Amino acid sequence: GNSVTQMEGPVTLSEEAFLTINCTYTATGYPSLFWYVQYPGEGLQLLLKATKADDKGSNKGFEATYRKETTSFHLEKGSVQVSDSAVYFCALSEGEYGNKLVFGAGTILRVKS
Amino acid sequence: DAGVIQSPRHEVTEMGQEVTLRCKPISGHDYLFWYRQTMMRGLELLIYFNNNVPIDDSGMPEDRFSAKMPNASFSTLKIQPSEPRDSAVYFCASRARAGTVEAFFGQGTRLTVV
Numbered sequence: 001g002n003s004v005t006q007m008e009g010p011v012t013l014s015e016e017a018f019l020t021i022n023c024t025y026t027a028t029g030y031p032s033l034f035w036y037v038q039y040p041g042e043g044l045q046l047l048l049k050a051t052k053a054d055d056k057g058s059n060k061g062f063e064a065t066y067r068k069e070t071t072s073f074h075l076e077k078g079s080v081q082v083s084d085s086a087v088y089f090c091a092l093s094e095g096e097y098g099n100k101l102v103f104g105a106g107t108i109l110r111v112k113s
Numbered sequence: 114d115a116g117v118i119q120s121p122r123h124e125v126t127e128m129g130q131e132v133t134l135r136c137k138p139i140s141g142h143d144y145l146f147w148y149r150q151t152m153m154r155g156l157e158l159l160i161y162f163n164n165n166v167p168i169d170d171s172g173m174p175e176d177r178f179s180a181k182m183p184n185a186s187f188s189t190l191k192i193q194p195s196e197p198r199d200s201a202v203y204f205c206a207s208r209a210r211a212g213t214v215e216a217f218f219g220q221g222t223r224l225t226v227v
Contacts, residue, residue: 032214034214041220042220042221043117043204043206043218043219043220043221044156044204044206044218045218046215046216046217049214049215051214089156093214095169096168096211098214099144099161099163099168099169099208099211100158100161100169101146101156101158101216102158103155103156104155105155106155106156
């Protein structure tokens with residue numbers, strides 16, 4: 001079946017450091033790819049998405065590019081802030097109309113001031 | 114819009130008791146999803162509905178779990194009888210229509226079965 005693999009955390013960075021969280025996927029066909037963020041005590045929020053190969057999703061300074069050749073969708077941010085501390089989930093869509101989301105295990109990000 | 118609303122936020126119950134989790138999706142959304150989040154298994158899709166009809170319940174772990182959506186603005190997830198291994202955070206999410214990609218999640222219900 002389809003699956004998503006994320007780098008293990010926690011990832012601990014100083015404020016203004018560069019962030020990369022790796023995500024690779026295994027899927028049949030061409031799923032849409034997503035990054036969701038979960039702040040403490042909250043539900044998941046969509047951070048960015050890409051629906052086809054070579055698309056770049058971006059939001060709030062975060063970026064990720066859909067790489068079909070490497071089956072990857074790595075999340076990057078040039079300068080993290082303390083407020084970015086959260087759990088980040090990579091996900092893909094599968095099934096009819098892409099209704100089902102398959103999530104990675106999540107990566108905890110801690111940013112220190 | 115207030116977003117997806119779940120209740121209760123926290124539930125502590127004894128093994129063997131019935132537990133009912135509730136969800137109010139965003140008005141106008143056609144799809145409703147129930148997810149379970151645990152440390153061991155991460156986020157798992159349990160069941161989803163389209164226009165109040167259950168479409169895929171293949172993720173429901175056992176017959177002890179059941180879900181209903183009696184109308185477009187309300188859904189329940191019931192566990193009867195509950196067991197300690199059911200302890201998890203249960204999320205409800207809704208989505209507007211087929212072809213849209215973004216699902217909106219509620220804040221979750223943290224269930225502890227002792």
